[in-house]
Amino acid sequence: MHTLALDQIYSKYPRQYSSLRSEMAQAFDIAIRRARLRGHGDRLAEIGIRDGRIKAIAERLDGKGATEIDACGNLVTESFVNPHLHLCKVWTLPMMEEEALKAYQSMDRAMAGIELASKIKEKYAESWIVENARRAVALAALYGNLHIRAFADIDSKARLEGVKALIRIREEFRGIVDIQVVAFAQDGIVREPSATELMHQAMGLGADVVGGIPWIEFTSADAAAHVRSCFDLAQEFNKDVSMLLDDASDPDLRTLEMMAVETIRRGYHGRALAHHCRAMSLYPMPYVQRLARLLAAEVPHGHVDPGVGEIPVSRNCSRRMSWSASARMTFPMRITPTAATTCWKSPSSPRTCCG
Numbered sequence: 259m260h261t262l263a264l265d266q267i268y269s270k271y272p273r274q275y276s277s278l279r280s281e282m283a284q285a286f287d288i289a290i291r292r293a294r295l296r297g298h299g300d301r302l303a304e305i306g307i308r309d310g311r312i313k314a315i316a317e318r319l320d321g322k323g324a325t326e327i328d329a330c331g332n333l334v335t336e337s338f339v340n341p342h343l344h345l346c347k348v349w350t351l352p353m354m355e356e357e358a359l360k361a362y363q364s365m366d367r368a369m370a371g372i373e374l375a376s377k378i379k380e381k382y383a384e385s386w387i388v389e390n391a392r393r394a395v396a397l398a399a400l401y402g403n404l405h406i407r408a409f410a411d412i413d414s415k416a417r418l419e420g421v422k423a424l425i426r427i428r429e430e431f432r433g434i435v436d437i438q439v440v441a442f443a444q445d446g447i448v449r450e451p452s453a454t455e456l457m458h459q460a461m462g463l464g465a466d467v468v469g470g471i472p473w474i475e476f477t478s479a480d481a482a483a484h485v486r487s488c489f490d491l492a493q494e495f496n497k498d499v500s501m502l503l504d505d506a507s508d509p510d511l512r513t514l515e516m517m518a519v520e521t522i523r524r525g526y527h528g529r530a531l532a533h534h535c536r537a538m539s540l541y542p543m544p545y546v547q548r549l550a551r552l553l554a555a556e557v558p559h560g561h562v563d564p565g566v567g568e569i570p571v572s573r574n575c576s577r578r579m580s581w582s583a584s585a586r587m588t589f590p591m592r593i594t595p596t597a598a599t600t601c602w603k604s605p606s607s608p609r610t611c612c613g
């Protein structure tokens with residue numbers, strides 16, 4: 259269906275072709291005209307959407323849309339996915355000292371950066387977080403980012419203010435932007451005594467994903483306990499797990515391995531997502547090879563944030579762990595295939611065609 263040579267391809271199959279043509283002749287909810295598609299050069303296409311799904315892509319649609327959109331020859335793509343956004347912290351830069359940002363961007367001082375930034379959380383209030391998050395998600399929608407995994411800090415300073423705000427925003431944008439709220443134990447679980455109870459309350463409030471950061475604990479034993487605690491909670495509420503792992507210049511960090519082992523042990527295939535993992539770039543090669551075998555056996559699916567620090571793991575992994583960049587860099591969010599598309603006129607004026 260995703261080709262401009264539809265007539266030619268289906269000319270070999272007249273019966274199927276005729277039923278397809280008759281389906282295509284039906285009215286569409288949305289018809290997009292004069293759309294440029296990736297991989298098709300300057301040729302323009304038309305896209306027919308019905309019941310939230312793309313039903314036809316052809317040079318010329320047989321049928322009209324209840325809503326007709328002229329893409330004016332601009333690129334039409336799938337919507338973008340952001341699997342890692344600290345949505346409770348957007349627009350808070352003026353509230354924190356520049357020092358916190360500089361420290362986090364230096365891989366050697368990532369933990370110091372997190373601790374400096376955490377001062378803001380003493381001022382956390384659902385009311386202003388909602389305002390900031392609304393502004394960010396509205397912008398995301400305008401730029402075609404219609405799926406967001408959104409982290410909300412859960413700890414003694416942030417309490418439940420962030421998660422309550424993001425749940426409100428999730429409901430507000432339902433049907434426009436698909437938001438998964440992650441209850442995220444940013445300051446640790448073992449070293450943060452109230453975190454376990456608060457995380458439980460956050461899941462009870464309706465968070466979608468259990469979020470951890472085991473490398474931030476003070477010992478390896480505590481990190482392992484943190485991982486187990488997240489999986490326990492995820493199993494109790496039948497939710498997925500997302501963890502920020504090994505995000506410092508310490509080649510001895512091993513929380514990606516811990517998460518992989520726990521994923522296998524609990525049969526949590528496809529429901530665990532690993533983020534950051536910057537220490538992978540420093541591992542000795544024999545360990546890289548063993549870890550690659552473990553991850554190939556089962557995955558916490560990998561996700562790398564571009565530009566979080568001075569040693570982007572993607573650059574190193576593509577050199578050292580090609581599995582990571584190719585076979586395993588997939589994203590397990592359960593995104594319903596939809597007709598959500600974005601017409602791009604220019605970076606400053608994107609237009610969402612449908613949500």
Ligand SMILES: [Zn+2]
Pocket residue numbers: 342344502
């Ligand atoms: Zn992050």
